[in-house]
Amino acid sequence: MNKPREKDTEALLKETLELDQSFRNSVGTINEKGDRNFLFPKKPSGFYTYRRQLMSYLLLAIFFAIPFIRINGQPFLLMNVLERKFIIFGRIFWPEDFFIFVVAMIIGVLFVSVFTVAFGRLFCGWVCPQTIFMEHVFRRIEYWIDGDRNQQLRLSRMAWNSEKIRKRVLKNSIFYAISFIIANFFLMYIIGTGEWWQIVSDDPKEHVSGLSGMLIFSGVFFFVFAWFREQACIIVCPYGRLQGALLDRNSIVIAYDYLRGEKRSKFRKKEDRAAEGKGDCIDCGQCVDVCPTGIDIRNGTQLECTNCTACIDACDNIMEKMDKPKGLIRYDSENNIASGKSVVFTGRVKAYIGILALLSGLFLYLVMSRADVEAIFLRMQGQRYEKIDDQTYSNVYNWKLLNKTPEEKFYSFKVISPAEGLSLQTIGSDEQITVKGSELSQGAVILKMDKAQMTGTTTEVEIGVYEGDILVETIKTGFTGPLIKPKRKN
Numbered sequence: 001m002n003k004p005r006e007k008d009t010e011a012l013l014k015e016t017l018e019l020d021q022s023f024r025n026s027v028g029t030i031n032e033k034g035d036r037n038f039l040f041p042k043k044p045s046g047f048y049t050y051r052r053q054l055m056s057y058l059l060l061a062i063f064f065a066i067p068f069i070r071i072n073g074q075p076f077l078l079m080n081v082l083e084r085k086f087i088i089f090g091r092i093f094w095p096e097d098f099f100i101f102v103v104a105m106i107i108g109v110l111f112v113s114v115f116t117v118a119f120g121r122l123f124c125g126w127v128c129p130q131t132i133f134m135e136h137v138f139r140r141i142e143y144w145i146d147g148d149r150n151q152q153l154r155l156s157r158m159a160w161n162s163e164k165i166r167k168r169v170l171k172n173s174i175f176y177a178i179s180f181i182i183a184n185f186f187l188m189y190i191i192g193t194g195e196w197w198q199i200v201s202d203d204p205k206e207h208v209s210g211l212s213g214m215l216i217f218s219g220v221f222f223f224v225f226a227w228f229r230e231q232a233c234i235i236v237c238p239y240g241r242l243q244g245a246l247l248d249r250n251s252i253v254i255a256y257d258y259l260r261g262e263k264r265s266k267f268r269k270k271e272d273r274a275a276e277g278k279g280d281c282i283d284c285g286q287c288v289d290v291c292p293t294g295i296d297i298r299n300g301t302q303l304e305c306t307n308c309t310a311c312i313d314a315c316d317n318i319m320e321k322m323d324k325p326k327g328l329i330r331y332d333s334e335n336n337i338a339s340g341k342s343v344v345f346t347g348r349v350k351a352y353i354g355i356l357a358l359l360s361g362l363f364l365y366l367v368m369s370r371a372d373v374e375a376i377f378l379r380m381q382g383q384r385y386e387k388i389d390d391q392t393y394s395n396v397y398n399w400k401l402l403n404k405t406p407e408e409k410f411y412s413f414k415v416i417s418p419a420e421g422l423s424l425q426t427i428g429s430d431e432q433i434t435v436k437g438s439e440l441s442q443g444a445v446i447l448k449m450d451k452a453q454m455t456g457t458t459t460e461v462e463i464g465v466y467e468g469d470i471l472v473e474t475i476k477t478g479f480t481g482p483l484i485k486p487k488r489k490n
Contacts, residue, residue, distance in 0.1 A: 014362065028294030028359030038156070039230060041139075042289040044148040046313025050300065055126055056136035063129075067188035074406050074438075078192055083439070091367075092404050092438055096374045103363045110359065112239070114352040118344050120253035124239065125307035130232055131175060133182070135292060138175060138225045145171045154171050170398065175226045196298060204391075230293045233306055240303050245316060247301065249334040250424065251342050252456055254307050256281075256298045256329050257337050264298070287311035287329060297329055373411065373435075374402040375465045377475040380444065386481050391451045393481045396427075400442040401465070403435040409467060416462040416474065421450035424463070446480055448487045454481045 029215040031037045069076035071090025086101070092098065115123060124131060145167055146152045158164050188196045191210075202449040204483075224232055232268035233240060247253065261281035273279070283300070288296050290310040295302050297311045316326040350358035380396040387393055401448035403409050411433045415422050426433075427444040435441045447461065465473035 027234065029234060037294070038321055039292065039294045040149050040152040041292045041294075042171070042286070042314070043143050044290045044310035044313050046316055048309035049313050050308060052126060053136055054445075056132045059132055059135075060125065063160075067193050069186060072406055076312075078190065080191060082190070092274070092406070094374065094402060094404060096402065097404075099364070100366045100370070103359060103366060107356065107359050107363055109354060110356050113242075113246055114349060114356060116239075116243055117248070117251060117346075118349050120241070120247060120251050121243055121299075121305065121307040122252075124233065125309060128306070130173060130237070131306060131308065132226055134229060137178065139292075141169060141174055145174075154160055154239060162393055172222075172226060176222050179221035179225065180214070180218040182221050183214055186217055187214060187267060201261075230304075234293060234304050244303060247334075248346070249338075250346055252307065252331055252333055252342075252344060253299060253301050254305060254312060254329065255301065255334060255337055256287075256330045257332070258298070261298070261328050272399070280322075282322070284318055286314040286318055288315045301334075304473055322439055371473055372403070372405045373409065373465060373467075374404065375471050375473045376400040377463055377477050379477065379480070385482070387482075388448065392448055393451065393454075394446050394448045395479050396475065397445050397447060398442065400440060401433060401435050402440045406437040406483065408434065408436050411472070412466050413466045414466055416464045418449075418453045418461065419449065421453035422461060423448045424478075448459065449479050449481065451481070454479070457481065457483055461485070 029037050029039060054132045068077065074092065075087050076090060079084070084095045086097075112123065132257065142152070146155055155164060155167065167206040184196065185201075186212075187199075191199075193467050195210075199207040199214070206213055227396065258279075263277060263279055264281035264283045265284035269286070271278075287298065288294075290313075291297070292308060292310065293304040293306060293311075295304045297305065313330040319326050319328055333342040333344075356402075377397055377399050380398050383396050385393050385395055399413070401411055412431050412434075413424055413426070417423050425446045425448070427446060431453065433441060433443070446447050449461070458469045458480050460481045462475060463475045463477065464471050465475065
């Protein structure tokens, strides 16, 4: 990291704050009339851009490969909201496991918070699907068809002639085709590759809802990447708004070294900028031209910044041509720029990490201790106890068994307590109950209890769910009977 020149930090900071602050009163993507101000960012190139491209290719390969990966016959990842069935890492989760999802979501939010406090919006610039698809897929196609920033500006101002119509039709056709492909893969994440293949291979009349979903998803993606673009990050995404509360002066963000750059002025050959009190910033505007959200990073950290590093590469290229050290714009903290001191792992970060570790441990425990079968055993509504004889009464119960594994399982009910005077009889099925993989079976049983075992109008009983001779689930319920009058002592 470059060491800033020695300056009166407080005086320079005061001068910087006294600069034009009008940028805070507006958004770069909206003009004075309130209309959309379309951005035409210049094509970036450099150290960070190349590495972000490699990262995007890796993540895109993972995104398109995951729907076809299976573990023990189950998809690696499936979020079937329609059937309330979720598969993560090949393990099936049902609505009964919702509390595990709640813990997982809290962990995810907390992890993002910890990461943001320490390293800013690094997620947005390097991993976010919006950034990956926009900057490394759609934008690259746009550069190929419409050209770089100047060519795009000329094309937008051009009258509708044959060249403009041809480029617009070609670009939007490719954009919609890619949006359609992305929509199909997102649909695979929801319904699975098998259901998806049925939709695309069968008669369209048999899958109107599925095909409608494809077209709706395709239209949404096309709208976002062809028109809405950076507005998704500036207006819609809540993460950008959170950084105002999460970031502090020790957070590592993309920052402009004002100690080294100010006072900024245009470049003149053979000038002694240090002697004239000028900084290294030549006010070329390249950092603004390449910004996909239209901000000037020299104004400091802003909510619109997605940490995409385009301004770093643009500035480094200029510094290299001027034979100046790179890093005028770099990953750094405000404290380190101002004083050369920075502490990434502050007390707040350590507290977040501690809570994150506890929740992660809880999540692992819940996942590892989760039973493979979910059993529900309830007394049939509207049914009173039935008197079989003077000493025996019966209750009817409904049961449900959910097999959370992909394999077929065989279960049976057995009485645990009271060990004597209580018997169980299944209705309309064998004692051994067959439950197919990832399916729900249900039925009814009759419990018969001797009067001598009853402790009142309701007696607690315990039923075991067995897989062979192995107890896999224990159920507690109540057995209702007549009021048992205690015997009088002589």
